[in-house]
Amino acid sequence: MPVDGGAASGDKLTEAEAAARSAEVSDVHYAVALDLTVGAWKFATSTVVRFHARSGDAFVFLDFAGQVESVECNGRELEPGAHEGSRVRLAVRPGANTVRVTGFAEYSRTGEGLHRFQDPLDGRVYVHTKFEPFAAHRVYACFDQPDLKATVDLTVTAEAGWVVVANTDPEEPPTAGERSTWRFGRTPPLPPYLVAFAAGPFRRLRSSHGEVPLALYARGSLFADLTRDAPELFAVIGRGLDFFRQLFDLPYPFAKYDHVFAPEYAFGGMEHPGCVTLNERFVFQHRVTAEARRHRAEVLLHEMAHMWFGDYVTMRWWDDLWLNEAFATMMAVVAQAEATPHGEGWTAFTHHALPAARHADRLPTRHPIRVETADTDAARSNLGPIVYLRGAAVLHDLASRVGWETFVAGVRTFLRTHAWSNAGLDDFVAALRKVSDEDVDRWVDEWLLRNGVDTVEVVRGRVVQVPDPEARHLTVRVAAFDEHEGELVLRHREHVSLGPRGGARDFAGELIVPNDDAVSHVKVRLDPRSRRAALRDLSTLDDRRTRAVVWGALWDDVLDARLPARTYAAAVLTHGVLESDIGVLEALVERAVRAVELYGDPADRDRLLEAVARRVRAQLATAALGSDRRLVFARALVDVSRDHGLLGDLVRGRSPWPDLEVDRDLRWRAVVRLASTGGDIDGVLRVAREADPGDNGGRNALTAEAARPTRAAKEEAWTRVFGEGFSLAERKAVMAGLRQPGQEDLLTPYADRYLRALENRADEPGFAVAFARGLFPRFTTREDVVLARTDLLLESGRLPENVRKVVREERAELALMRAARACDAAR
Numbered sequence: 001m002p003v004d005g006g007a008a009s010g011d012k013l014t015e016a017e018a019a020a021r022s023a024e025v026s027d028v029h030y031a032v033a034l035d036l037t038v039g040a041w042k043f044a045t046s047t048v049v050r051f052h053a054r055s056g057d058a059f060v061f062l063d064f065a066g067q068v069e070s071v072e073c074n075g076r077e078l079e080p081g082a083h084e085g086s087r088v089r090l091a092v093r094p095g096a097n098t099v100r101v102t103g104f105a106e107y108s109r110t111g112e113g114l115h116r117f118q119d120p121l122d123g124r125v126y127v128h129t130k131f132e133p134f135a136a137h138r139v140y141a142c143f144d145q146p147d148l149k150a151t152v153d154l155t156v157t158a159e160a161g162w163v164v165v166a167n168t169d170p171e172e173p174p175t176a177g178e179r180s181t182w183r184f185g186r187t188p189p190l191p192p193y194l195v196a197f198a199a200g201p202f203r204r205l206r207s208s209h210g211e212v213p214l215a216l217y218a219r220g221s222l223f224a225d226l227t228r229d230a231p232e233l234f235a236v237i238g239r240g241l242d243f244f245r246q247l248f249d250l251p252y253p254f255a256k257y258d259h260v261f262a263p264e265y266a267f268g269g270m271e272h273p274g275c276v277t278l279n280e281r282f283v284f285q286h287r288v289t290a291e292a293r294r295h296r297a298e299v300l301l302h303e304m305a306h307m308w309f310g311d312y313v314t315m316r317w318w319d320d321l322w323l324n325e326a327f328a329t330m331m332a333v334v335a336q337a338e339a340t341p342h343g344e345g346w347t348a349f350t351h352h353a354l355p356a357a358r359h360a361d362r363l364p365t366r367h368p369i370r371v372e373t374a375d376t377d378a379a380r381s382n383l384g385p386i387v388y389l390r391g392a393a394v395l396h397d398l399a400s401r402v403g404w405e406t407f408v409a410g411v412r413t414f415l416r417t418h419a420w421s422n423a424g425l426d427d428f429v430a431a432l433r434k435v436s437d438e439d440v441d442r443w444v445d446e447w448l449l450r451n452g453v454d455t456v457e458v459v460r461g462r463v464v465q466v467p468d469p470e471a472r473h474l475t476v477r478v479a480a481f482d483e484h485e486g487e488l489v490l491r492h493r494e495h496v497s498l499g500p501r502g503g504a505r506d507f508a509g510e511l512i513v514p515n516d517d518a519v520s521h522v523k524v525r526l527d528p529r530s531r532r533a534a535l536r537d538l539s540t541l542d543d544r545r546t547r548a549v550v551w552g553a554l555w556d557d558v559l560d561a562r563l564p565a566r567t568y569a570a571a572v573l574t575h576g577v578l579e580s581d582i583g584v585l586e587a588l589v590e591r592a593v594r595a596v597e598l599y600g601d602p603a604d605r606d607r608l609l610e611a612v613a614r615r616v617r618a619q620l621a622t623a624a625l626g627s628d629r630r631l632v633f634a635r636a637l638v639d640v641s642r643d644h645g646l647l648g649d650l651v652r653g654r655s656p657w658p659d660l661e662v663d664r665d666l667r668w669r670a671v672v673r674l675a676s677t678g679g680d681i682d683g684v685l686r687v688a689r690e691a692d693p694g695d696n697g698g699r700n701a702l703t704a705e706a707a708r709p710t711r712a713a714k715e716e717a718w719t720r721v722f723g724e725g726f727s728l729a730e731r732k733a734v735m736a737g738l739r740q741p742g743q744e745d746l747l748t749p750y751a752d753r754y755l756r757a758l759e760n761r762a763d764e765p766g767f768a769v770a771f772a773r774g775l776f777p778r779f780t781t782r783e784d785v786v787l788a789r790t791d792l793l794l795e796s797g798r799l800p801e802n803v804r805k806v807v808r809e810e811r812a813e814l815a816l817m818r819a820a821r822a823c824d825a826a827r
Helices: 015-024 220-248 290-308 318-339 346-360 376-381 385-402 404-417 425-433 440-448 528-540 544-559 565-574 582-599 602-622 628-640 644-651 664-676 682-691 695-707 711-722 728-738 750-760 765-774 783-796 801-825
Strands: 025-035 042-053 060-063 067-073 087-090 095-106 113-118 125-130 150-159 163-166 179-183 197-200 203-209 212-218 257-262 275-279 454-459 462-465 474-484 487-498 504-506 511-514 522-525
Touching: 015 025, 015 060, 067 087, 087 095, 125 257, 125 275, 150 163, 150 197, 163 212, 197 275, 203 220, 212 220, 220 257, 220 290, 220 318, 220 404, 275 290, 290 318, 290 582, 318 346, 318 376, 318 385, 318 425, 346 385, 346 544, 346 582, 376 801, 385 404, 385 440, 404 425, 425 440, 454 474, 454 511, 462 474, 462 487, 474 528, 487 504, 487 528, 511 522, 511 528, 511 544, 522 544, 528 544, 528 565, 544 565, 544 582, 544 801, 565 582, 565 602, 565 801, 582 602, 582 628, 582 801, 602 628, 602 801, 628 644, 628 664, 644 664, 644 682, 664 682, 664 695, 664 728, 682 695, 695 711, 695 728, 711 728, 711 750, 728 765, 750 765, 750 783, 765 801, 783 801
Parallel strands: 025 150, 212 257, 257 275, 454 522
Antiparallel strands: 025 042, 042 095, 060 087, 067 095, 113 125, 125 197, 150 179, 163 197, 203 212, 454 462, 462 504, 474 487, 474 511
């Protein structure tokens, strides 16, 4: 049957091994043939690898995690012992070598490798690949490292009636019969992790932009929704291609540009050249706000930026993962103003991304943006907010320092110099040196290689940098505001230089906001006077970006146990609800609810949530009919309501708001809330499933059943987490329901079981990381015991590093939550 874990234990590649192999191997080409008709649990795989060996004396191996049938090297069949674990040892000769590996490999259900999904509605099967950072060898034999780029000839044999989408177009129409064979054109040089295909009875929509063919693919049950969204999707893609072509002064470097919406996709998207894969949540099956459309466009533009920066020029090793991801994140924000109708992107970035980046630096697993990456397990662990979000923030700061035109000139030089090859940090810096007099080396040392985030605070009217041995040279813009007739009015604004040796500037004003333009990546801490002014009058401040900085500072104060959670929630319900940007409104209201549920005094939780519900209900009543604001407040009300009558009516499709239809999203929100608050869902769950009978409904039903506050429900959910036959996506759905705030008495017995299970299942990376994150006992009546026993497990050395990292983060989140709750209780 399909494997439920990730890569096999011990299946990793070290940087030293990769460097030695790339010094010996060059000029690689793969001919990969896959047969997907073998069965439901495995597929046949055959790879012919042609490459040049420098000396023939070095130890050379191919990566392959499947079952080997035969290995032939330069016409000689190797002994069975040549394949050990996930490596095929080769006896190569100087010059040209040819190796053939045949065998079988297993489908996965974790989203990595070749993921297999069966649609419960019609029984049809869909598969898709996702190889980053080290899973290509779970499908075909290869040198699975980014700096051994290769051209690829791919052949896929599939069921009759299937469509196969890959990096290139088929050379000719697929053969017909009981099975179909698809032979694809040769790819340009690609690293193994970017080779991709998806197969199944997908349906397609075609278009083009200039000379670039475009296509969108989705399964049949989503095709009507895809068709409705297609004009918007194609418009963003077309405008994005124009923007990046002009920005980089290079045309789109691949022959076609397809997007495949893949079932049970474990991530947001992946930048496979010519064959981008995306999460199906971006095919909207219910009403969404303008913010959801903005975010979808941002994802499309992020993956598009990679076509040049990541695919055309690729990092040598995972140390420079930051450069790929930070650059694409930044460019998606920059492109938003030109390629979408949503306007400039940096205010949204300040609201959504920067708090997450700062929070990652609050955790014990914080690390520099560029980090020495010993092996592929470490590469997998480094995917996160520091690389993506803090990386984008400091690149934005660098572009501001050197000037945008100069920065773009450096990027163009970098791309032209390393076209179709690999490059790293030194190459990027060299390109910037050619066009700028800025001390880029100091910038690298301070911003890429140092840990943490600098704090700039206001102390009795003085803007100062908090002393730190790792402090950076800072130039921040500071704005001071006075209160005038109930409004905050700008008094003074100037740039201030701070640095490791100190530096401060006196300002006068009711509200003093360092870094008010959010260009420098720093943490802002307001003084008591400024905080009082913000809590009293924030909505009167007319600069959107400055308001975003202040909102971020207030949220940081909650997480740092400096501001009671209820005070933050009250500020949102007074001032945040007046924000005109729907994405900002959504983010603030969601944080207000989180503040009360997670960081407020548990003894007051129900009362405070009821107060939130009253305020939200009042906002809902005054919002314009049919507006996004109405939808945001309706969702928020459902998420905090304990009115079982209202929730039950929504599940049955009876909306109390004539302008708001009960769609799938609103219905499932009501089901889960009804379940978690002790309502009877036995009857309404059937109604919800009838309205949404597919896999999305199935996962939501799993969440709702696990959310019920009964011992039987929790025990059933725990069994399902470890049961056979569930995909990782389904198990995550169960975990999302099982762990609920307010159910501490029921969840406390699972704390010990969690720690034991984690230790026993830690060698299943695909499952263990999700389990470690999803069921860490945050909600328990024995927090001291959980913290102490978690420490013992961490000190034991029995957890793999990637699992240990997650547990350290979750332990820190629990400690943070305790401190914030104590702050709220001591208000």
